[in-house]
Amino acid sequence: MSLSRRHFLGTAAAGAASLAASRVSFAQGAPIKIGILHSLSGTMAISETTLKDVMLMLIEDQNRKGGVLGRRLEAVVADPASNWPLFAEKARELISRDQVSAVFGCWTSVSRKSVLPVFKELNNILFYPVQYEGEESERNVFYTGAAPNQQAIPAVDYLMSKDGGEAKRWVLAGTDYVYPRTTNKILEAYLLSKGVAPADIMINYTPFGHSDWQTIVADIKRFGSAGKKTAVVSTINGDANVPFYKELGNQGIKATDIPVVAFSVGEEELAGIDTKPLVGHLAAWNYFQSVKNPANEAFIKRWQEFTRNPRRVTNDPMEAHYIGFNMWVKAVEKAGTFDPDKVIDALPGITAPNLTGGVSEMLPNHHITKPVLIGEVRDDGQFDVVWQTSGLVPGDAWSKHLEGSKDLIGDWVTRKCGNFNTVTNRCGS
Amino acid sequence: MTVSPLRWLCACGLWLILAVAQPLQAQPATIPADAATRLAEDGFSATEAAIGLIAASGAPHAVAALEAMADRRLLFWKDPARAIWRDAAGASFDLLTGEAVASPPAGASLVRVNNRLRGAIQAALGTLTLLSPDPQRRLRAAEAVLRSRDQAALADVETALARETVARVRVALLEARAALILTGTTADRPTREGAIATLVDVADTTALTVLRQVLPTADATLKPVIEAGIASIERTMAIRDVAQTVWFGLSLGSVLLLAAIGLAITFGVMGVINMAHGEMVMIGAYVTFVVQEVIRTHAPHLFDWSLPIAIPLAFVCAGAVGIAIERGIIRFLYGRPLETLLATFGVSLVLQQAIRTWFGPTNREVGAPSYMSGFFEVWGLQITYGRLWILVFTLVVFACLLLVLRATPLGLQMRAVTQNRRMASAMGIRTRFVDAMTFGLGSGIAGIAGVALSQIDNVSPNLGQSYIIDSFMVVVFGGVGNLWGTLVAAFTLGIANKVLEPFAGAVLGKILILILLILFIQKRPRGLFALKGRAVEQ
Known part of the structure; x- marks a missing residue:
């Protein structure tokens, strides 16, 4: 078969035309701006840089699909440099100067608290993707990470179960700041309500970036020698985890003797450690990279392609941004506008698929429904899911296990209130 | 002696039974097929039952199969139920017979194990x-x-x-x-x-x-004996705890000393407030990472040598960066401590961000060579090899540094320049060259510290930050300009920290140490070992 030149040119032209047609033609108007407020320098850059990248990827993909309401999306990246007051300043810049329609950002609770007044004042939307201590429900914030009842409580339940080893003695070890302190307060109240004696609970706090764990690990070992099955619940944050796990390995604490369940250690954190001595230690999350389903596999493939690194791992807060971003897109489509005020009201009730095979829903308290998964560390730095909740768990803004918060609910749909007291029937505790 | 026929008959029968039983026992036992069926159910309880069956079977390959299960090398098929394990080399064996399988069919799934099962496997293996x-x-x-x-x-x-x-x-x-x-x-x-x-x-x-x-x-009569036993063990352990605290303190002290020893030169001897000192440590750690990466890809058999290879390279890299900083920035700021502080702080941020840009913000994995991992026991005390080697290494570095300062021409010139710059200059010493070399030496030693610290801490751009405060604390406490002071201060602070930690907790312990240090400095502003003489007063 011979191809005539004209034929060839014709085909090429048609191909070019179809290519041009498949390239999305956007409606009139400037692109819609999305703010990304994650630290790219300083202490938190280790965790937050990844989230900036995943947002860029999601926005790029959405534009390929035709943007939102026919408008192209444009990411505006701000670097608050792990500096809490700077978070507020950068948030103000994003909203006032860049006129963003929504912001995806923050990691630590203190950074969220610092930007909160800005979002309230300028009435914009913040999607917060990290597991946190709860006890908050704000009109302008959507919490796509886990509340304590979606991570800490189920993890403790698992360790108490037969499969988890029926733990009777508990070490609550955490870094000294608001998230571990509040989570441990909730857990302590929960354990006491389950009949654990106060003498069987040991609580230990360490400073940020603590690197000498010898004494504490030796203490844990001693605490575990009382003849009852002991488990460690770790809310140790960030960089302190690597030396902690190294010391556990050094002192020969095996997961079969004293399992450690962590709430801040994911695939990304394990990438810096030799995990062979850690096999069997646990983590509780709402997502693991090792979860097998087509949506997750596509996401991982796309992520590794986007970062041009076939070994890049995915983690839970990335999935939270994935869910949050898709919810925002749907809410904008439902509201028919990018106006944050209208989108806020459209968001509750919106559903979006998560990467573990379920469909998450935005609740009236601005938290979402998620499955809870318990994973065991494998020798390749990934997690084996050993247990998961049968359905999705709705996030509680206010813990049921704390005095002063158990009567509160957040409801931005009917009651228009973040801390409605169901006993006194008044808004504002 | 007469033998009754009955007895004879009995003996004969016994012999017969034994004779028959012998070949039966010699026949290799197999694992009951039920084990494969239970594994194929793919549930933790069913798998636990299978572990029991395998362990009780008495088959010679039970140990290998159980070990494979614990290492996630045991595979199963559903219909029909079948299981094989792979050995470390990748060859496959049938679970039931233990015979090699040439080409196992596709579609196998991994037998999942959790902590409970791992415990059961360990118990079974222990007995076997x-x-x-x-x-x-x-x-x-x-x-x-x-x-x-x-x-x-x-x-x-x-x-x-x-x-x-x-x-x-x-x-x-x-x-x-x-x-x-x-x-x-x-x-x-x-x-x-x-x-x-x-x-x-x-x-x-x-x-x-x-x-x-x-x-x-x-039972009631045994209780007092057990109680006495517990009390006795607790007494022994109390004494052992003291020894353990001292060891932990020495180990922490060695880390402090290692981080501070370079600063004892740049800050202690030269008087430069070098906020970028921590970043020299970080550079050393990243050099270790790069060396290990190169070794991993090109010469894996040299892995145990990665640290000895990294030490001189880290010294050279960090030293070169130090000399560049001294020549480029610090030499214009001698005698202006405030400006030096700000300038070097800026340098530290630049270096951190540069590393973050090149290597990424996430932690890098630096492996431990075989001699650095594990522990041994002395009188019930667990001494981890990593910590022990770091202590030894620190002391060696300290001794070498002392030797350089005392016994080499460069050391002599350094001391001369710091004690009386103008006099030294008049004697024909190139003071600027000596300044650069001194700063380079201090930075290089910080780089060496980074090699050791990469073994116990995160290798991330923030590595240096966590050591800078502690390093200044050690040098100031020990007495500026005195190496022995730095040594004593590091071990004192290390042990004091570890003594306080169990009572006060890590956070309060650290605060207490700082308060004690402030009180001490109030009383003795020049630290433990103050330099005396006219040079100090200038």
């Missing part, structure tokens, strides 16, 4: 490998039996004890036997008392655990 010819294995088996307290293993423990020659394994076996006797129901009182005595002799945390566990259910 008590009589293994490999002493390491026997040791692990004894420890597993001690943990599982599987009563069925008692007979094997007795047999193993009778022929055990390795002292360490013997102690482990004795402890395991004592634990089995005490938690079991069959032993008589003297045996139990003997077991308690054994555990009191061993006096480790496991012995204590066993005694505490059996105390509530023990």
